[in-house]
Amino acid sequence: MNNNTMSDLLTVISGIVGVLLVASLIGWLLQRRLSPDGRNEAIENLNARIKAWWVMAIALALAFLGGRTGVVILFALCSFAALREFMTLTNATRADHRTLAAVFFIVLPVQYYLIWIEWYGMFSIFIPVWVFLLLPIVSALSGDTRNFLIRIAEMQWALMICVFCVSHVPALLTLNIPGYEGRGVLLIAFLVIVVQLSDVLQYVWGKLIGRRKIAPSLSPSKTVEGFIGGALSATLIGAALWWMTPFSPFHAALMSLIITLMGFLGGLVMSAIKRDRGVKDWGHSIAGHGGFIDRLDSVVFAAPIFFHLTRYYWGA
Amino acid sequence: MNFRAWIADLAGGAIAFFARAVTAVQPVWTGIDPAQVRQRVYFANHASHGDFVLIWAALPPALRRSARPVAGADYWDRGDLRRFIGRDVFNALLIARNAEGRSADPVEQMDDVLDDGSSLILFPEGTRNLTEEVLLPFKSGLFHLARTCPEIEMVPVWIENLNRVLPKGAVVPVPLMCKVVFGAPMHLEEDEEKDEFLTRTRNALLALNPKAETRG
Numbered sequence: 001m002n003n004n005t006m007s008d009l010l011t012v013i014s015g016i017v018g019v020l021l022v023a024s025l026i027g028w029l030l031q032r033r034l035s036p037d038g039r040n041e042a043i044e045n046l047n048a049r050i051k052a053w054w055v056m057a058i059a060l061a062l063a064f065l066g067g068r069t070g071v072v073i074l075f076a077l078c079s080f081a082a083l084r085e086f087m088t089l090t091n092a093t094r095a096d097h098r099t100l101a102a103v104f105f106i107v108l109p110v111q112y113y114l115i116w117i118e119w120y121g122m123f124s125i126f127i128p129v130w131v132f133l134l135l136p137i138v139s140a141l142s143g144d145t146r147n148f149l150i151r152i153a154e155m156q157w158a159l160m161i162c163v164f165c166v167s168h169v170p171a172l173l174t175l176n177i178p179g180y181e182g183r184g185v186l187l188i189a190f191l192v193i194v195v196q197l198s199d200v201l202q203y204v205w206g207k208l209i210g211r212r213k214i215a216p217s218l219s220p221s222k223t224v225e226g227f228i229g230g231a232l233s234a235t236l237i238g239a240a241l242w243w244m245t246p247f248s249p250f251h252a253a254l255m256s257l258i259i260t261l262m263g264f265l266g267g268l269v270m271s272a273i274k275r276d277r278g279v280k281d282w283g284h285s286i287a288g289h290g291g292f293i294d295r296l297d298s299v300v301f302a303a304p305i306f307f308h309l310t311r312y313y314w315g316a
Numbered sequence: 317m318n319f320r321a322w323i324a325d326l327a328g329g330a331i332a333f334f335a336r337a338v339t340a341v342q343p344v345w346t347g348i349d350p351a352q353v354r355q356r357v358y359f360a361n362h363a364s365h366g367d368f369v370l371i372w373a374a375l376p377p378a379l380r381r382s383a384r385p386v387a388g389a390d391y392w393d394r395g396d397l398r399r400f401i402g403r404d405v406f407n408a409l410l411i412a413r414n415a416e417g418r419s420a421d422p423v424e425q426m427d428d429v430l431d432d433g434s435s436l437i438l439f440p441e442g443t444r445n446l447t448e449e450v451l452l453p454f455k456s457g458l459f460h461l462a463r464t465c466p467e468i469e470m471v472p473v474w475i476e477n478l479n480r481v482l483p484k485g486a487v488v489p490v491p492l493m494c495k496v497v498f499g500a501p502m503h504l505e506e507d508e509e510k511d512e513f514l515t516r517t518r519n520a521l522l523a524l525n526p527k528a529e530t531r532g
Contacts, residue, residue, distance in 0.1 A: 080491070084340065088493040094483040100490040283493055284342050 005183045008244060012189050013061050020057060023050050048288030056286075056295070060192065064185045068116065071170045071188060076112040081292040082162040083108065085283040089273075090154040095144030099135055103159060107131050111167050118174040127164040132156055161270075161300055162293070168303040175307075176316045180246040190245050190252075191259060191306055194238045195298050198260040199267075202230025219271040231260045246314050258309065259302040266301025324404035331405065332373040335366065339481060339494035343374040346524065347500030348471055353378050355435050356469045356501070359458055361451050361521060362439035363479035366489070370478055371437055372406065374496040384429055385437040386422075388413045409436070413443075423460040430465050437473075440517070446484045451522055454514040462504035462513060469501035472517065474524035497524040 027047045035043040063074035083104065092100055107127065114123035136152045169191065173184035180187075206226025214224045238256025242249040270293065274282065283291020293300075335341060343350065360371060368385035375383060389410035392402030402408045409429050412418035426436055438461075440454040462470055476495040499520055504513055 081340075084491040084493060087490070088477065092480070094480075097483055097486050097490060101486075101488045104491055105488070283340065285340055 002182055005186065008183070008186055009064055009189070012186070012193075012244065013064075016057050016061075016193070020050065020054055023053070045288050050288075052286045052288050060189075064189065067185070068170075068173050071173060071185065072112050072116045075166055075170045076108065078292060078296060079108055079112070079163045079166045080104070081283075081285060082166060082296055083158060085291045085293050086158040086162050087155075089277045089279065089282075090158065091147050091151050092155065093144060093146070093151065095142040096139050096151055096155070098142065099138045099155065102138060103135070103155065107135075107159065108163050111163055112170070115167055115171050115174065120171075120174060123167065123171065127159055131159060135159075165300040165304050166296060168307045169299065171307055172303075172310070175311055175314075177246045177310070177314045178316050180314075183244075183246075186244040187246075187310070190238070190241055191303065192299065193241065194234055194256045194259050195263045195302050197237055198230050198234035198263055199298055200230075201233045202226045202264070205229030205233070215268055215271075218268050218275065222268075227264060231257065231264065234260045246310075255306065255309065259306055262302040262305050263298030267297050269301070270297040320404060324400070327401070328405045331369060331401075335369050335373040338489050338491045339370065339478065341370055341374050341494045341496060344495055344497040346497060348469075348498050350376050350379065350498075353382075354469060355382070355430065355433060356471050357430075357436045357438055357458075357461060357465075358383065358471050358473045358498075359438045359440050359517065359521065360473040360475055361445065362441050362443070363445045363475070364482045365444070366478055366482050367439065367475055368406065368408075368437050370475055370494060371473055371496055379435070382433070383435040383437055384409050386411060386426060386439070388443075390414070423457055423464070426457070426461055427464050430461075430468060436461075440514075444484075445479075450525065451518060454518050456510060456514065458517060459504070459510045459513050466504055470503065470517065471501050472499040472521040472524055473497065474499070474521060474526075476526055495526065497526070499524045 027043070027050045030043050031038075031040075031047060034040050038044060059074060063070040066073075087100060087103075111123060111126055114126055135155060139148070139152060139155075169188055172187045172191065175184065175187070202222070203226065205228075206221065206223045209229065210223030210226045212224040213220065214222045214227055235253050235256045238259070239249050239253035242252035245252055245255075247255060270282075274280070281290025282293035285291055286295055289295050348354075348356075358371060360367060368387070372380055372383065372385070385406055385408045387402060387406075387408045387410055389412050392398050392408060392410050402410060409425060411422040411425055412420070413422075426438075429436060438458065440458040441452040442455040442457075443452075445452050458470070461468075474495075474497040476497065477492055478494050480490070481492050481494065482489045502517055502520060508516075
């Protein structure tokens with residue numbers, strides 16, 4: 001990491017700390033005024049969320065300062081936690097035990113190792129080609145055919161979402177963009193900031209002016225006004241952060257819009273899965289937010305698209 | 317603290333950390349207040365060797381320190397490592413499961429431990445449930461304990477999902493989320509017969525299974 005990147009990274013981190021300080025102050029004031037005895041659930045949830053944001057921001061900042069190794073380890077751990085949540089809701093039986101063990105202890109580490117050694121030709125096909133063909137073989141050899149197609153499809157989809165897609169965040173570090181050497185962590189910071197801000201802003205706009213529900217059967221809290229307000233404001237903020245990226249301000253806005261749209265639609269897909277399985281949250285590990293997948297769902301859908309668009313148009 | 321106890325403490329912490337890393341175990345308190353330190357008999361479903369580790373990891377430290385799992389001597393007294401883990405790390409009460417050739421009566425042994433002020437973690441099915449049944453019939457030990465120690469709370473504890481983490485014959489655990497649901501305390505009622513009590517406690521334990529609700 002050169003000095004320039006370092007100073008930009010520190011600017012970004014101070015910006016995030018600033019935003020979180022303001023959020024914590026607002027949360028504290030709201031609690032004093034509206035929930036002094038800790039009984040207002042919405043406020044308690046808001047403050048739990050802000051606290052969890054601090055933890056996430058610190059983890060991310062430490063990973064950035066740790067460079068490629070730090071980022072790869074952080075997202076490998078996120079994949080592990082997400083996969084654990086996803087597999088819990090699947091129909092996997094005793095017969096799939098070996099397959100599951102292989103998924104957790106071989107496929108996941110290998111995928112992140114391939115990213116760490118920057119082998120693009122392999123990490124982009126390892127799961128969709130090699131694992132998707134080899135995995136059903138292991139399960140088939142167990143001899144249990146009950147629900148076979150469902151069990152296989154669930155495992156493959158779990159790998160796609162929780163490992164393949166999530167791993168495209170650290171994979172941004174492997175891109176070779178002329179004039180942007182050594183600044184890959186800033187590209188990750190850009191993606192994560194735009195996706196997460198878009199989530200938060202959609203929530204805020206929805207609370208302020210949200211009336212019409214956008215997908216009542218999938219997610220009762222999402223509104224048209226929240227979506228448009230959130231997407232537009234996140235796009236504007238993304239454009240204002242163009243100096244972190246290899247993009248021009250216009251392209252940064254376009255990329256932010258795509259990221260925001262993919263994040264929003266990804267959130268709907270993941271909600272549909274939760275509804276199907278009759279759960280409200282994916283897990284309970286992150287206080288106020290639910291599980292890891294609840295926090296990662298929009299990143300999951302945005303990351304591979306963002307990776308490939310950037311690679312195609314800006315990569316060498 | 318001597319060296320062996322220090323190592324046992326460390327090993328206990330490492331095992332609890334490992335259990336959390338694999339299962340992200342979440343305690344659900346539907347019937348008791350975890351902040352209230354009381355002497356209890358926790359009785360749970362038993363499908364995996366990891367069961368009492370999970371209950372142990374789910375209990376807050378104040379409750380954990382006094383809770384002694386009841387385990388079969390035939391398994392835990394074999395080999396130095398198992399004996400160390402069973403006796404030193406978990407402070408287990410080892411009982412002889414087979415009636416022939418046993419020197420002490422298991423109910424008396426458990427009674428003695430309760431007299432010392434400790435709590436017990438008990439698996440009333442008597443053995444690991446490796447069948448397709450959700451829960452095997454209870455052995456009578458729970459009833460005898462409830463009769464000899466009527467003042468002690470009997471708390472049903474449902475362990476969710478651990479049989480998928482470590483199914484029969486598997487050596488490598490697969491990471492999946494687990495829950496440990498603590499129900500409301502129970503006591504032996506006046507004039508309650510053995511079979512009635514065992515059915516009542518068994519139903520109370522079954523009622524904690526989150527899957528039973530969703531399937532209706």
